[in-house]
Amino acid sequence: MERVKVLVVGAGPAGIACGIEAKNAGIEPTVILEKAPYVCDTIERLYRPGKRVDAIYRGVEVEPIGICKFETETKEAFLERIKKWIEEYKLDIRLNSEVNYIKRVDGLYEITVNSEPKFLADFVVIAIGIFGQPKKPDYPIPKEVKNRVFFEPPNICPSSGKVLVVGGGDTAAEVASFLCGNCEVYLSYRRPQFFRINPVNLKILEERVAQGRVKLLLGTDIEGIEAEGERVKVRYRDxxxxxxxxxxxxxxxxxxxxxxxxxxxxxxLEDRPKLKEFYETNLPGVFLAGDIAVPKGSIQLAFNTAHLIIKAIKERL
Ligand SMILES: Cc1cc2nc3c(=O)[nH]c(=O)nc-3n(C[C@H](O)[C@H](O)[C@H](O)COP(=O)(O)OP(=O)(O)OC[C@H]3O[C@@H](n4cnc5c(N)ncnc54)[C@H](O)[C@@H]3O)c2cc1C
Known part of the structure; x- marks a missing residue:
């Protein structure tokens, strides 16, 4: 059993920022466990090549409070920044390490990794994000159309076809603007207008709409979908x-x-984790960082949660 001071679960922006803040605060040993074979799985997997990583996300400007900050840049530049930080701060990241269980043992936490108890830690920071489980609609997705219905943004644009994008946030706007390169694109959003898209994405989307390349279906709600031959039939509530x-x-x-x-x-009661000051859970010394700690996450918010958590841990040591 390896004995550590801080065990961080997840090497996304929040987990990596925890490692950096802990190193800077002299908290050793701090180990970061990542289930994927590389760091920042959400960004690697779900951001398409060349995607802008917006410092102001969902239209919200978040003031950096800790060591980690960035300016709007491409996915590749952002991942390069992360790589440099990992080297500069000599972070101890163990890849292919999925945490399955955490339990209290004699005042410490025992962490099970890939089904084996491997670590004993004073503090645990869980930074596993929310994108391992994309949100799905309430209505069923018939199995006949499963290869035509996606819950993650595409990396490659289909060569042609009529495509429906569902959603009203930055990702929906980016996906619609991207797919209209080759496809006839419709964007369905429940509300009558967009209210949380950043100005750059909105401008690009409006240009595509003006060019007739994206058709907006605002104020539309989908009741259900079914197979129609090789295609997907969508029934709207109206x-x-x-x-x-x-x-x-x-x-x-x-x-x-x-x-x-x-x-x-x-x-x-709202089915959100009960958190105390500094994102500590009801389990003493177990904190949540990043997207799972805040209702509307972003990279800068993830960095900031890490700063506050490590500061709180430092004060207790
Ligand atoms: C398509 C898309 C575009 C976005 N664009 C922007 C943008 O432009 N600007 C912006 O600020 N934000 C953007 N976001 C949001 C941003 O990606 C998140 O807010 C950010 O990644 C949150 O960081 P995190 O570390 O909390 O979680 P994540 O980045 O999701 O990282 C969690 C990590 O934990 C690992 N993990 C999960 N479970 C386990 C386990 N049991 N054991 C070990 N490891 C585990 C995962 O593999 C992953 O690497 C976007 C999100 C998406 C999906």
Whole structure:
């Protein structure tokens, strides 16, 4: 059993920022466990090549409070920045290490990795994000259309076809603007107007709409979908029906409640993890960082949660 002071679960922006803040505060040993074979799985997997990583995300400017900060840049430049930080701060990151369980043992936490108890830690920071579980609609997705319906943004644009993008955030706007390169694109959003897209994405989307390359279906709600031959038939609540070749749902992610509840983290009446000051859970010394700690996450917010958590841990040591 390896004995550490701080065990960080997840090497996304929040987990890496925890490692950097801990190194800077002289908290050793701090180990970061990442289930993927590389760091920043959400960014590697879900951001398409060349995507802008916006410092102001969802239209919200977040003032950096700790060591980690960045300016708007491409996915590749952002990942290069992360790589440099990992080298500069000599972070101890163990890849291919999925945390399955955390339990209290004699005042410490025992961490099970890839089904084996491997670490004993004074403090645990869980920074596993929400994008392991993309949000899905309430209606069923028939199995006949599963290869035409996607819950993650595409990296490659289909060569042609009529495509429906569902959602009203930055990702939906980016995906619609991207897909209209080759496809006939419709964007369905429940509300009558966009209210949380950043100005750059909105401008690009409006240009595509003006060019007739994206058609907006604002104030539309989908009742259900079904197979129609090789295509997907969509029934809207207002009675309209249309068919598409592909559907891309961009509804965001969802808190991995199963895992958090399994290890004993309590949730409030709104089904959000109950958090005290500095994002500490009901398990003393177990903190949540990044997207799972805040309702509307972003990279800079993830960095900031890490700063506050490590500061709180430092004060207790
Ligand atoms: C398509 C898309 C575009 C976005 N664009 C922007 C943008 O432009 N600007 C912006 O600020 N934000 C953007 N975001 C949001 C941003 O990506 C998140 O806010 C940020 O990644 C949160 O960081 P995190 O470290 O909390 O979680 P994540 O980045 O999700 O990292 C969690 C890490 O934990 C690992 N993990 C999960 N479970 C386990 C486990 N059991 N054991 C070990 N490791 C585990 C995962 O593999 C992953 O590497 C975007 C999100 C998406 C999906």
């Amino acid at each position: 009675g309209k029906v249309d068919t598409y070749d592909f559907i891309y749902y961009c509804l965001g992610g969802s808190t991995p409640k199963g895992f958090l509840k399994y290890i004993g983290i309590e949730f409030d």
